[in-house]
Amino acid sequence: MTGSPRLRRWLPPRLWIFVAILAMMVLAALLAPLIAPQNPEAQNLLGRQRPPGTELRDITYLLGSDELGRDLLSRLIYGARVSLTVAALSVLVSGTIGTALGMIAAWLGGWIGTIIMRLVDIVLSVPAILLAIITVAILGPGFVNVIAVLAFTRWPRYARVAYGQTLGLMNLPYVRLSRFMGASTPRVLLRHILPNIIGPIMVVVTLEFGLMVLFEAGLSFLGLGVQPPMPSWGAILSTGRNYVTTAWWIAVFPGLFLFLLILSVNVLGDHVRDVVEGRR
């Protein structure tokens, strides 16, 4: 593509590799049924634990096969779906709830505001992974529950930012004018406050997204996340651990994918933060 100075400034070349990795993962997730070479759940008892590159009849196991003879690459491509969907949905849910509660707490103040912000402090004071684990232990594992748990554990991060930002905005002349002219509370919050706090909220999103990918994989690794046969990178890695002496690839590749995804999200997130906060 073009190496125009504007593009270079907006997105320096050293970051292109991370954009490429992220784009590939997103494409893999979106187009999984089209690009996965095999059905991710098709077992083949003759082709168990075959090393990467094995050809068996007319099937090539590019990244090898797992303990049930399923094509690892196909499972990892479908796993990208689980990873990105869970992360995106939990960021969306926790971001929406947290932002709304933070704005409401700032706007209403009083005892409602105090209760909301105390709750924020309390939830944030429990180590996130422990809170997630106990909530899963109560709700039970599964795709939807993992999203619910992550949303419940992480909303305070957004609430805290939304609260501070809203407090700073709510007494500005334009907001007071719109209230004076009879705008309803939801209208003021949604039309006048929200558009002006969305930047800092997006910064939290960039911080949280990689963390959510990591948490989903971690919970699935512990057996508390997405349940089999749905392919999650964390769960594949966890099974692979049992075969590490005979079939290293089952554990190594899902972790590598996970690492690359989180790394790309973090590096690009850092960059977005620098741009939003005007450090560049």
Next chain:
Amino acid sequence: MSRFLVRRLLQAVVSILGVMALIFFLQRLSGDPVLLLVSEGASQQAIDALRSNLGFDRPMLVQFADYMTDLARFDLGQSVVQQVPVAEIIKSRLPYTIWLAGAALLLALGIGAPLGVFMAMRRNHPLSKLGMGFVLAGQSLPTFWSGVILILLFAVTLGWLPTSGARAAESVILPAFCLSLLSMATFARVTRTAVLDELSKPYIRAARAKGLSLGQTVRRHALRNSAIPVISIAALEIANLLSGAVIVETVFAWPGLGQLTIQSIAARDFPIVQAIVLLGAVVSILLNLAADLLYSAVDPRIRLEGRT
């Protein structure tokens, strides 16, 4: 005692009480808490017996008051599966987690801080570039993957160290190193920033101008002042190491609290899970408090204005 100290202590107490309440109500929200405690396929009679036995058939507020008084007496309840006080089980596992997290902290500080100082002093050295790469990677590395890689490399392929368990003294090396990586990266980054901050100050220029070498300046002047943020971060990192232990202990079959948590979830031994989460929350609140107090001890501005 200063007002700041009192306010900060009160906040910590409120947080701890809040966490206790949160866990209590979470458990009730799930529907019937008795179902968390019985094994699968228990008869209705057994469930009912357990319910009245544990007092779950009483009004919610009475239960809550009881639960809080028990906690105030440090009574964490009984393990459902082993029929032993939870406190005893935790006591038997705690030393392992402390040993693991302590070793990890030592590694993280011992390697991370010097690396950070080096990266600040020699910004353009190839090793510094490598160090920045490590900082970046260390923050994105899932411990359950780096753990498997370490096992594959040092235990399976090279055979230098045991794969898992805690039978030999050297068993701690791999899990501690695995657990320390994230904190090591954090220490390297924070130390680098702190030392760079100090090096840009006028007194450093004065020290250099009177003829001290960069090394002498850093050793005699910059290091002491840049230790402040690193020490405060250390308190927070201990909390991270303790909660990171849940996964690392599972990877390496290390018999500490983290492994106990996962085993208790699998065995549906809810009182143990609850106690560990409470313990983790209390420890992390106290460590946060310690970090704040350290800050205020060093920087009087915080004490006078209070932190926001």
